[in-house]
Structure formats: C-alpha cells, structure tokens
Amino acid sequence: MxxxxxxxxxxxxxxxxxxxxxxxxxxxxxxxxxxxxxxxxxxxxxxxxxxxxxxxxxxxxxxxxxxxxxxxxxxxxxxxxxxxxxxxxxxxxxxxxxxxDVVVRVDPAIAAAFAARQPDAEEGPSWEVDGGRVTVVGDFKVWAGNCGHCSTPFEQRRPASQRRKWRKSCSRECAKAVDRAKARERMAAQRGTDAA
Incomplete structure (x- = not known):
C-alpha cells in the first residue's frame, strides 16, 4: 500500500x-x-x-x-x-x-504541438437525438437544441455516465405549458370518442 x-x-x-x-x-x-x-x-x-x-x-x-x-x-x-x-x-x-517551489520547463515545440491537439482531445464524438445534438466534452455530455415550446436555443450538461432522457423545454414554465397543451389534446380526443 x-x-x-x-x-x-x-x-x-x-x-x-x-x-x-x-x-x-x-x-x-x-x-x-x-x-x-x-x-x-x-x-x-x-x-x-x-x-x-x-x-x-x-x-x-x-x-x-x-x-x-x-x-x-x-x-x-x-x-x-x-x-x-x-x-x-x-x-x-x-x-x-x-x-x-517546483519549476517545470517544457520545450516550446512540444507545448505548441500539445496546445494544437488539445481542442480535438477535449471535443469528443457527437450525435443527433430527438430535438437536439449531444456532444461529449471531457467527462460531460452537452445537449444543445431548441425548446419544444418557445423554440429558444439552450444547452444542458450532465456527466457522461448518465443515460436518461434529455429535457425538451428550457424552463419550468415551458414544461408546464407543454403539459397543459398535452392535457388539452388528450381531453379533446377523449371528448371526441365519448361523442361518437
């Protein structure tokens, strides 16, 4: 040990x-x-x-x-x-x-080559999902897309190990508005089947 x-x-x-x-x-x-x-x-x-x-x-x-x-x-x-x-x-x-004090000296050519490779190393793979695009950045996944209610672009971050659905709305108010719209549609469909 x-x-x-x-x-x-x-x-x-x-x-x-x-x-x-x-x-x-x-x-x-x-x-x-x-x-x-x-x-x-x-x-x-x-x-x-x-x-x-x-x-x-x-x-x-x-x-x-x-x-x-x-x-x-x-x-x-x-x-x-x-x-x-x-x-x-x-x-x-x-x-x-x-x-x-610890002094670290790095060859400038090596430092420049490392700095040039760094953006590629930090920016990981990306793929399209329903309503947006997911990109792996370091140890995190970043979802970027538009709100399903107000169409405002927004981002979400979470650890790369998590596997759950992404939110489709940018705020609680938009999420409540989407829920109300779905409830209205459901009740209208239910009234339509009751009338028939």
Missing part, C-alpha cells in the same frame, strides 16, 4: 517461520561473532539496544508518523510549530519533506 505521495506505508508484520529462523541467525551472529544486527523496522545505524518504536500501538505509531510528516511544513523557528512531546529514544525514520 502507498500513501498520497507514492511512498510505501509502513505497517506491522507478523513473523513467519523463515523470519524466526532469521532472528535466531541474527542472535547467533550477535552473540558468537560480536556482529551488529539491526532490530526493528529500520537500521539503527551504529546503535545497539531496544527500538522504542517497537513498543508503540499501531494507532500511536501512525499518529506519530503523521505528526512528523505534518510538522515538516513548519519552519524550525516558527512559533506556531506544534511542540510534540516525545519519549526518549529514536524518532520516526521518515524525514518530512522540504517544501519548495
């Missing part, structure tokens, strides 16, 4: 038989051959003894890691920098990032 910055998230591991064998090998090297063997999640780089981070609960370990990462955006001399109380021992191994 990786965090938002693409760095692997450190997590606790359960020891397998092979890891137990490696622990015994490390113990043998340390006792018989007086070799330094690192214990814990990261090398102690020349220190020996107990890693205080091994005693932390998973929640506290994650919280300390987040605090150290978050404190990296403050200046060391900033009075607003949080004062974290740490037990004696080593701190978290991940060094907070140094925040600075």
């Amino acid at each position: 990786y965090d938002d910055n693409g760095a692997p998230i450190r997590r606790r591991t359960r020891l397998t038989d092979e890891a137990d064998e490696l622990r015994y090998l490390a113990l043998e090297l340390e006792t018989d051959h007086e070799a330094f063997v690192s214990r814990g999640r990261a090398p102690w780089r020349g220190l020996s003894g107990h890693d205080p981070l091994d005693d932390l609960e998973d929640e506290e370990f994650g919280e300390r890691q987040w605090e150290d990462w978050h404190d990296g955006m403050y200046d060391e001399d900033d009075p607003e920098r949080p004062q974290r109380r740490r037990p004696s021992g080593r701190g978290v191994d991940i060094v907070p990032p140094v925040v600075g």
Whole structure:
C-alpha cells in the first residue's frame, strides 16, 4: 500500500517461520561473532539496544508518523510549530519533506504541438437525438437544441455516465405549458370518442 505521495506505508508484520529462523541467525551472529544486527523496522545505524518504536500501538505509531510528516511544513523557528512531546529514544525514520517551489520547463515545440491537439482531445464524438445534438466534452455530455415550446436555443450538461432522457423545454414554465397543451389534446380526443 502507498500513501498520497507514492511512498510505501509502513505497517506491522507478523513473523513467519523463515523470519524466526532469521532472528535466531541474527542472535547467533550477535552473540558468537560480536556482529551488529539491526532490530526493528529500520537500521539503527551504529546503535545497539531496544527500538522504542517497537513498543508503540499501531494507532500511536501512525499518529506519530503523521505528526512528523505534518510538522515538516513548519519552519524550525516558527512559533506556531506544534511542540510534540516525545519519549526518549529514536524518532520516526521518515524525514518530512522540504517544501519548495517546483519549476517545470517544457520545450516550446512540444507545448505548441500539445496546445494544437488539445481542442480535438477535449471535443469528443457527437450525435443527433430527438430535438437536439449531444456532444461529449471531457467527462460531460452537452445537449444543445431548441425548446419544444418557445423554440429558444439552450444547452444542458450532465456527466457522461448518465443515460436518461434529455429535457425538451428550457424552463419550468415551458414544461408546464407543454403539459397543459398535452392535457388539452388528450381531453379533446377523449371528448371526441365519448361523442361518437
């Protein structure tokens, strides 16, 4: 698993038989051959003894890691920098990032070619539907056509994943007028069948 910055998230591991064998090998090297063997999640780089981070609960370990990462955006001399109380021992191994300006330089020929291709990339396929035309623009579908009541041109936008009918009227007033006209026609047809 990786965090938002693409760095692997450190997590606790359960020891397998092979890891137990490696622990015994490390113990043998340390006792018989007086070799330094690192214990814990990261090398102690020349220190020996107990890693205080091994005693932390998973929640506290994650919280300390987040605090150290978050404190990296403050200046060391900033009075607003949080004062974290740490037990004696080593701190978290991940060094907070140094925040600075990022400068991106692009070859002008590549930028011009990209700008020339961009309108074609953003403007997707289009097709005719009842009463208008649908065009795919990025992640959206745009319907353009005339109102079914007042014939005023208008547009509608919706996410490209939606598949439902498009409105045929530009406003609620026009939609109500269309509904009233349909009701009048229906009642006139019903009166015509009743009279016959």
